[in-house]
Amino acid sequence: xxxxxxxxxxxxxxxxxxxxxxxxxxxxxxxxxxxxxxxxxxxxxxxxxxxxxxxxxxxxxxxxxxxxxxxxxxxxxxxxxxxxxxxxxxxxxxxxxxxxxxxxxxxxxxxxxxxxxxxxxxxxxxxxxxxxxxxxxxxxxxxxxxxxxxxxxxxxxxxxxxxxxxxxxxxxxxxxxxxxxxxxxxxxxxxxxxxxxxxxxxxxxxxxxxxxxxxxxxxxxxxxxxxxxxxxxxxxxxxxxxxxxxxxxxxxxxxxxxxxxxxxxxxxxxxxxxxxxxxxxxxxxxxxxxxxxxxxxxxxxxxxxxxxxxxxxxxxxxxxxxxxxxxxxxxxxxxxxxxxxxxxxxxxxxxxxxxxxxxxxxxxxxxxxxxxxxxxxxxxxxxxxxxxxxxxxxxxxxxxxxxxxxxxxxxx
Amino acid sequence: xxxxxxxxxxxxxxxxxxxxxxxxxxxxxxxxxxxxxxxxxxxxxxxxxxxxxxxxxxxxxxxxxxxxxxxxxxxxxxxxxxxxxxxxxxxxxxxxxxxxxxxxxxxxxxxxxxxxxxxxxxxxxxxxxxxxxxxxxxxxxxxxxxxxxxxxxxxxxxxxxxxxxxxxxxxxxxxxxxxxxxxxxxxxxxxxxxxxxxxxxxxxxxxxxxxxxxxxxxxxxxxxxxxxxxxxxxxxxxxxxxxxxxxxxxxxxxxxxxxxxxxxxxxxxxxxxxxxxxxxxxxxxxxxxxxxxxxxxxxxxxxxxxxxxxxxxxxxxxxxxxxxxxxxxxxxxxxxxxxxxxxxxxxxxxxxxxxxxxxxxxx
Numbered sequence: 001x002x003x004x005x006x007x008x009x010x011x012x013x014x015x016x017x018x019x020x021x022x023x024x025x026x027x028x029x030x031x032x033x034x035x036x037x038x039x040x041x042x043x044x045x046x047x048x049x050x051x052x053x054x055x056x057x058x059x060x061x062x063x064x065x066x067x068x069x070x071x072x073x074x075x076x077x078x079x080x081x082x083x084x085x086x087x088x089x090x091x092x093x094x095x096x097x098x099x100x101x102x103x104x105x106x107x108x109x110x111x112x113x114x115x116x117x118x119x120x121x122x123x124x125x126x127x128x129x130x131x132x133x134x135x136x137x138x139x140x141x142x143x144x145x146x147x148x149x150x151x152x153x154x155x156x157x158x159x160x161x162x163x164x165x166x167x168x169x170x171x172x173x174x175x176x177x178x179x180x181x182x183x184x185x186x187x188x189x190x191x192x193x194x195x196x197x198x199x200x201x202x203x204x205x206x207x208x209x210x211x212x213x214x215x216x217x218x219x220x221x222x223x224x225x226x227x228x229x230x231x232x233x234x235x236x237x238x239x240x241x242x243x244x245x246x247x248x249x250x251x252x253x254x255x256x257x258x259x260x261x262x263x264x265x266x267x268x269x270x271x272x273x274x275x276x277x278x279x280x281x282x283x284x285x286x287x288x289x290x291x292x293x294x295x296x297x298x299x300x301x302x303x304x305x306x307x308x309x310x311x312x313x314x315x316x317x318x319x320x321x322x323x324x325x326x327x328x329x330x331x332x333x334x335x336x337x338x339x340x341x342x343x344x345x346x347x348x349x350x351x352x353x354x355x356x357x358x359x360x361x362x363x364x365x366x367x368x369x370x371x372x373x374x375x376x377x378x379x380x381x382x383x384x385x386x387x388x389x390x391x392x393x394x395x396x397x398x399x400x401x402x403x404x405x406x407x408x409x410x411x412x
Numbered sequence: 413x414x415x416x417x418x419x420x421x422x423x424x425x426x427x428x429x430x431x432x433x434x435x436x437x438x439x440x441x442x443x444x445x446x447x448x449x450x451x452x453x454x455x456x457x458x459x460x461x462x463x464x465x466x467x468x469x470x471x472x473x474x475x476x477x478x479x480x481x482x483x484x485x486x487x488x489x490x491x492x493x494x495x496x497x498x499x500x501x502x503x504x505x506x507x508x509x510x511x512x513x514x515x516x517x518x519x520x521x522x523x524x525x526x527x528x529x530x531x532x533x534x535x536x537x538x539x540x541x542x543x544x545x546x547x548x549x550x551x552x553x554x555x556x557x558x559x560x561x562x563x564x565x566x567x568x569x570x571x572x573x574x575x576x577x578x579x580x581x582x583x584x585x586x587x588x589x590x591x592x593x594x595x596x597x598x599x600x601x602x603x604x605x606x607x608x609x610x611x612x613x614x615x616x617x618x619x620x621x622x623x624x625x626x627x628x629x630x631x632x633x634x635x636x637x638x639x640x641x642x643x644x645x646x647x648x649x650x651x652x653x654x655x656x657x658x659x660x661x662x663x664x665x666x667x668x669x670x671x672x673x674x675x676x677x678x679x680x681x682x683x684x685x686x687x688x689x690x691x692x693x694x695x696x697x698x699x700x701x702x703x704x705x706x707x708x709x710x711x712x713x714x715x716x717x718x719x720x721x722x723x724x725x726x727x728x729x730x731x732x733x734x735x736x737x738x739x740x741x742x743x744x745x746x747x748x749x750x751x752x753x754x755x756x757x758x759x760x761x762x763x764x765x766x767x768x769x770x771x772x773x774x775x
Binding site (some may be wrong): 066072074113117121122123124126127128130131132133135136137138139140142143144145146149155210288290293323373375376378379382383385388389390393395 | 489549551556560562686689690707726731736738764
């Protein structure tokens with residue numbers, strides 16, 4: 001009985017997700033046509049968005065691994081930074097594959113420090129993370145100066161001229177989708193632009209990233225290993241009484257977390273750009289954390305968050321993006337209004353009114369200006385996350401023992 | 413005696429450990445450990461000495477801002493964002509010259525406090541009304557502060573070299589520094605803010621009803637609630653207080669030498685995170701925070717000389733990060749050892765009294 005209810009609820013959720021996703025695509029397309037900002041969904045823009053989304057996704061997945069085992073990993077930023085250096089160093093000397101592995105290992109070392117501090121010594125997770133970020137930035141600055149200064153193509157704070165992973169274009173699909181996208185038809189062109197963007201000059205590392213997202217979802221939710229790992233994040237004492245080696249699982253989770261963040265760093269130095277600079281992450285570790293919270297500690301949610309934030313990030317990197325950002329404002333207003341109606345029907349009057357007021361504000365802003373400074377896209381991920389955690393905090397559920405200290409034998 | 417050893421040993425051990433770890437990093441990367449140690453422990457010249465004093469003041473203010481949160485049981489990771497907002501608002505106000513002469517200094521400081529407090533209140537209000545963790549909201553607010561201030565300076569500031577900055581502080585509002593060492597640059601006049609904040613912090617926490625409530629809430633929110641303390645109000649007020657102090661962090665530098673605000677050239681970022689580290693190192697106590705601030709400023713000051721030895725000065729960032737990590741680990745070890753010692757003592761005492769022993773047997 002309960003089985004069927006759960007099943008039908010899962011089905012309803014899935015249908016709702018599909019309907020919402022379709023509605024979102026239609027809305028984006030409509031906004032594009034109304035505003036005339038065709039560059040909102042060209043293959044080029046969407047490719048840029050995908051490239052911007054991948055490092056955020058990797059950081060977000062890294063955060064997911066750690067937090068599902070009950071360890072808050074604010075140190076993602078530092079681990080990512082270590083990854084940027086590792087990728088550049090190993091790729092320069094031993095090729096792009098070594099670069100990817102090296103970045104993962106550097107991130108893993110950062111994860112190991114975090115794991116020793118938080119798991120073995122029970123240090124506050126936030127403190128350890130903050131310290132790790134300080135160490136990460138210092139270490140990358142120091143290592144760059146020590147190892148890159150004398151290389152050709154290098155400097156005290158940067159390096160270029162190392163091999164990057166190969167890219168591939170899927171011949172038939174890419175061209176066909178591209179010509180459809182150029183028609184600027186309603187919905188059809190937007191979808192084919194996404195297809196074209198995702199099949200043209202696709203980096204191996206992008207494919208690896210998406211594969212890791214699938215792997216994470218499978219490993220954490222479809223295997224007994226994942227069930228045990230998540231039980232350490234929900235109730236470590238109960239897990240201990242069932243014979244789970246909680247320390248081991250927490251260590252594994254944090255190490256994987258660090259490696260993922262390191263790969264995110266590799267993506268930044270090898271795909272998003274072809275050169276390394278100190279401080280290249282520019283807060284993307286934190287955006288990854290934001291995408292994880294936005295995604296309610298679930299892989300599909302992290303993916304959605306990363307794509308959304310990646311789109312905002314990608315747009316802010318495009319040249320002459322003033323009109324695009326302006327068009328996005330209308331999009332945001334429409335979404336907010338829809339959300340307000342949804343809240344109103346759910347009976348949450350106060351929230352509905354607050355959201356509606358914000359939406360109207362965005363509309364007024366849209367109609368009284370012709371361009372919006374691109375600085376505002378840069379902070380979109382943070383504003384959206386702040387908005388989501390403030391408005392939808394009841395719907396968010398983090399692992400029950402997330403961030404709580406745990407000591408072996410505390411189950412009694 | 414034992415208690416003093418317990419409270420002094422962890423920071424000392426942590427600093428030694430951090431320096432040792434840094435030496436290992438330098439040795440691995442092929443640098444000279446001897447040169448590093450001799451430069452770090454050399455007697456600083458007059459110019460560096462003044463820089464150490466100046467930087468200590470900024471770090472101490474930031475440390476006290478973080479400590480107010482810590483004592484309340486709040487992790488105000490948003491000091492970084494709050495002092496950006498405070499500095500930006502203060503520089504716009506101070507540069508506008510609305511208030512003439514020296515009075516402008518006072519008015520600008522008030523603006524800095526209010527701006528920092530208002531910004532911190534966002535996190536406080538979200539915590540009590542929506543149950544949002546102050547850590548998460550503050551991380552988001554830090555980046556919003558950085559982006560917004562950058563935008564505002566670009567939009568309403570003036571061109572300064574290649575970048576934008578706020579209008580310069582009128583010369584009539586620039587305080588004279590303390591020329592303590594002849595030949596070296598001045599110690600900033602407003603380093604006195606650090607002294608005032610230290611005194612205020614001590615007085616507030618140790619001598620007022622509010623401070624007592626704050627410490628009680630930090631020790632146990634449920635006990636505080638049961639004894640009639642309005643915990644929600646305390647969260648918002650202490651968050652605002654922490655943010656108000658955070659707003660002042662950069663003010664000594666602003667009035668002392670920079671006189672304008674613009675990210676990144678005319679600003680010093682990262683002081684908020686360093687302040688958290690200083691507060692942790694100093695265990696939220698006044699002498700501890702001051703010593704922690706001096707230590708961090710000393711390391712940064714001496715690091716500039718490291719370039720001469722061919723060692724990148726960022727290496728002291730590694731030292732600082734490891735110090736924080738090592739000191740919290742050390743405190744945790746001491747805490748575990750103390751609680752074990754207490755447990756053993758209690759069981760020994762129980763075994764010594766026959767009644768208790770009998771009771772134990774009866775069970």
